[in-house]
Amino acid sequence: KAGVTQTPRYLIKTRGQQVTLSCSPISGHRSVSWYQQTPGQGLQFLFEYFSETQRNKGNFPGRFSGRQFSNSRSEMNVSTLELGDSALYLCASSPSGQEVAPLHFGNGTRLTVT
Amino acid sequence: GEDVEQSLFLSVREGDSSVINCTYTDSSSTYLYWYKQEPGAGLQLLTYIFSNMDMKQDQRLTVLLNKKDKHLSLRIADTQTGDSAIYFCAERRATGFQKLVFGTGTRLLVSP
Numbered sequence: 001k002a003g004v005t006q007t008p009r010y011l012i013k014t015r016g017q018q019v020t021l022s023c024s025p026i027s028g029h030r031s032v033s034w035y036q037q038t039p040g041q042g043l044q045f046l047f048e049y050f051s052e053t054q055r056n057k058g059n060f061p062g063r064f065s066g067r068q069f070s071n072s073r074s075e076m077n078v079s080t081l082e083l084g085d086s087a088l089y090l091c092a093s094s095p096s097g098q099e100v101a102p103l104h105f106g107n108g109t110r111l112t113v114t
Numbered sequence: 115g116e117d118v119e120q121s122l123f124l125s126v127r128e129g130d131s132s133v134i135n136c137t138y139t140d141s142s143s144t145y146l147y148w149y150k151q152e153p154g155a156g157l158q159l160l161t162y163i164f165s166n167m168d169m170k171q172d173q174r175l176t177v178l179l180n181k182k183d184k185h186l187s188l189r190i191a192d193t194q195t196g197d198s199a200i201y202f203c204a205e206r207r208a209t210g211f212q213k214l215v216f217g218t219g220t221r222l223l224v225s226p
Binding site: 092 | 145147149154155156157158159162202204211212213214215216217218219
């Protein structure tokens with residue numbers, strides 16, 4: 001079974017631009033979550049989608065948004081990029097919304113904002 | 115607060131046991147997890163424990179949970195150089211759906 005796939009692996013953008021990151025969950029998984037990893041703040045929860053609905057959101061500004069499609073694939077978008085948005089963005093999937101299901105992570109998209 | 119605390123660094127010799135500690139904050143946490151991150155990679159799920167358990171063993175890995183003190187530990191027996199990585203503990207809170215709150219990470223260095 002293929003794991004969680006994130007594309008692209010690396011991105012370089014300029015301040016003020018916007019970016020879209022993509023995540024394909026493990027086949028059959030319906031929940032997709034996004035996390036931001038930086039050296040200063042560590043791993044922080046962005047949001048979670050289940051059956052195309054956002055169920056939970058972390059403490060990030062409205063510039064960070066996401067969506068989930070009917071095939072469970074998810075995208076996150078960051079508008080008006082700032083230098084501080086440089087990070088590794090990790091996507092995770094789980095079979096359902098149930099607490100017993102652990103999260104499986106992809107290898108991430110490394111975003112550099114210059 | 116939201117902080118999950120871990121020591122930053124641990125160095126051991128190959129063949130020794132490693133013990134990585136974690137202190138979490140929320141007594142309502144339902145599941146606690148250990149993830150491993152190697153350079154340039156995402157997070158690999160190692161093991162997890164339900165909050166009503168005290169111990170879980172999975173091959174070389176042993177997880178101990180002290181719910182009273184909100185303390186979690188991961189013991190790696192017969193540590194190998196391939197175990198060198200950053201280890202994160204994470205808690206899932208009762209109302210958090212799939213939101214995990216991660217610790218700061220412990221860098222494990224295994225020397226030959």
